[in-house]
Amino acid sequence: MGESEKALVRARGLRKEYGSGEGLVRAVDAVDLEVARGETLSIMGPSGCGKSTLLHLLGGLDRPSAGELWMAGRRVDRLSERALARLRRYEVGFVFQAYHLMDELTAQENVELPALLAGRSPGEARRRARQLLDQVGLAARADHLPSALSGGQRQRVAIARALANEPQLVLADEPTGNLDSTATLEVLRLFEALHAAGLTLVIVTHDERIAATADRLISMRDGAFVDETHLAGGTRGNLADLAGLGG
Amino acid sequence: MQQEVVLAMLAKEPSQGSQLRFRLDRALGPLGEAINDGQIYVTLGRLEKVGLITRQLAGASSADRKVYELTPAGQERVTEWLSEVSWPKPDLAEFHLKLIAAAAAGLADPIGIVDMQRRELLRRLREVERAAMAEPDHSDAGLLLEGIALRLQADLRWLEACERIWTDRRSK
């Protein structure tokens, strides 16, 4: 179809509907989207606008009601469960809003799991998990169960787990929702480092501060995109002005 | 640059101009660039004129070696200032009236104005966040940057509300 190879993710007319007739709910309503390789994209909107659903569709965790979805040039909305699973294993990392850690596994074991499922040896998986936990600042808590971790710590374990298999694309649903400003900055630094290494990142958030760190910001309402802002260009104003300095 | 700020910075000990400069930079981080040396010395001059500080020579004759010190009046002023609770004024009315005027005169689309402003603020927010990321944790500058970011966030939320209301008005 002659589209740009630079786009890692392409969606055309993506829809997700629940119910029927009077009770029809359009969670995602004819969304067109292109995410370039290496880009950081943030999607903002009020709660219930469908941004989480959209993210699930992009990650193959749910099937669209209509529309087309391509990843790395391959059509994925019609893939079998098995092929989708392989996609999730090697290409896509997902950070859930509710973390979804396994309660009976330690932080270390949770982060190891994707690597083990991908067939890496236990030693390799352990090393990789250690390294990732270090990157998110939780090396000291590697042997703690999720019940012994704070919300923010669990969130960071979930982020580390999403990176376990070195995916090309990371989809994050409110990744800093439960973090204080220090931890938030740490996660943002981590995302910045991944961005510098070429990772493509799609962040769904309702927090403007997080959304603004992306290259591009899309606003969503009632299942559809309503606005798009490119943030990478400079500003017209002066930082110091904002602080009340100068003049 | 508020005079009381410079006064308060001399409260710890008598200092030279360069030491003042150093302390300000440390407290403001990247924003410190906005203040040039000239502004500092002008302020110091004014304070000396109204008798809140005194100037002494440290020994050698170059201007750089002047040491500034608080007078008792200056001390009193600092104590007074520290206990004041006034807060910098927000300036929303200007933008608010801008929208109304544009709509009334038919000169521009208020929603377009809001969108443009939103984009600008978002970009500024991005810069602030990037600056914050470059600071070490728990630094003074980082704290200042957080304050800026939070206010930008608040403004952005108001702009979203403006967009919602003005869009609703248009559709009626």
Added chain:
Amino acid sequence: MGRLLLVYRLAVKDLRYRPAQAVLLLLAIAAGAATLTLGLSLRGTTDNPYARTRAVTNGPDVVASVFPGNSNASGPTASVKPGGSNTPRAGAGEAAATPLLPLEHASGVVAHSGPYPVTWTLLQIGHTTGSAEVEGRNSRSSPVDHPRLMQGTWVRPGGVVVEAAFASAFGIHVGDSLRLGGTAFRVVGTAVTAAIPAYPGTCGRPIGCFLVGNIGSYNPGLVWATEADAEQIAGSSGPEAYLLNLKLNDPAEARTFVNRYDASASSSAPTLYSWQDIRDGDAQVIAKVQKVLFTGSWLLALLAVTSVAVLVGGRMAEQTRRVGLLKAVGGTPRFVAVVLLFEHVLVGLCAAGVGLLVGWLVAPLIDGPGAGLLGAASAPSLTGATVALVVAVAFAVAIVATFVPAIRAARQSTVAALEDSARPPRRSAAVISLSAHLPAALLLGARLVVRRPRRLLLSVFSVAVTTSGLVAVLIIHARSATWSLGPQVIQATTIISVMLIVLAAVNAVFIAWTTALEARHPAALARALGATPEQITTGLSVAFLPPALLGALLGIPGGISIYDGARSGGGTTTLPSALWLVAMVVMTLLVIGVLTAIPTRIGARRPVAEVLQAETA
């Protein structure tokens, strides 16, 4: 009163909400109840047929026997004293029966028939080999013991009459030819008698049978022949025993008479037994059937307890969350426990009713008296005691299985119940670290299965109970290949085996289903991390195999001890062949594997996001 009504209403509503579970539970408990009812109601079913046969054939009140020249033959088999076999006895015949003659005129005796010569010998018909007790009797009509012909005519030279139950069991018909002791004969008729217990209980009388060598490998049945033919079969050593049938003026005095004249201590003096002994011999078969059914119903009850426990355990988790809603009506975790208990008691009572009905209806079909006695079995007696016992057992099953979870729920604080921290999955560090070395499917399966150790134990238990029952049945059949236990016992063991397998299958499905339900969140998560649905299904199915194997292996000693414990009398237990045991273990693994795959497969295909969202709702 109002509270009780509320409990009742909630219990019924809950059952209606999950009708399939309730029905399956009811069937599980009903199976055990029906078997128990069957066993209890068979008691005494042969009484009337025996009485009828006795009346029609003018059966004896006392039978006297003598074993000339040999040691006492008491019990079903006896081996020959060394040096005592096959010695030609001079004056065999009338002379050997002399010790019996005084009894013909003893006080109280009003009629007699015989003495008739009796020999035990090998029987061959077609390709089948067995043994036969041959009684020499020329005429059918006699004042005492007048066998009633069911088919054909009475004995004639070269023509023998076979006892009806024996004929039925071996498929012998009038006109067939058979060999007795090597000599060919033709079957000219079949008959029933009350003088000897019907096949397969022929040797179930105080004197037993006198079986030597090869003949002892088979359970003999009665065959009548002419006296001449009988003596020819007996050979040079002569008949091994003589039987004399006596009629008393007062049949009720039969046992007293026996005590007076019985001299079984001495080798050549007569041994006597009463008509009650013969009746009991006929009843022995039914007694064996009862034993099989009682043992079976214990096993089925254990399986039913397992079913209930698994279902209750699986539902306690969701029940504790309902506590929050019940709090509005003043409910507490204790209240929930009471409702749950009540529900299962209700199911248990209904199951008892169903079981009683089924057992009562099926009892006449268990071929009670068989072909060897006349008339229908007496209507199976559903006594008050039977009903009470069956209801009590069903009640107990419901209570025992619900007890532990109910108590746990009652002790829990409301806060803990609402937070649902009551039952976090069990962490097994050993399994987690070991499973890391397994391929993905097995890794997931092992970790998922180990989250609930109690359920794992229940699965081992269920398989162990079933295979114990099957091994016991195999042992019974290993014996029956040669020493036939008769069609009734075979019927009973078949019924028990089928029910055990069905209940075990139901349990396997329950266990797999509750595990799959509980595992759907971690399974969905694993899929989000890259596991395929096939890996989940395979992993869980395979993970259930080691416990199944353990259960199957435990069933082997289990079955042996059940058999040892249940049967009376000495002797060794014949182990079933290794081939059968291996086949049973392999079949168990296959069946468990398939059954667990079904529920897990159903759950593994839902979109991941749906499942994960549901869990956080």
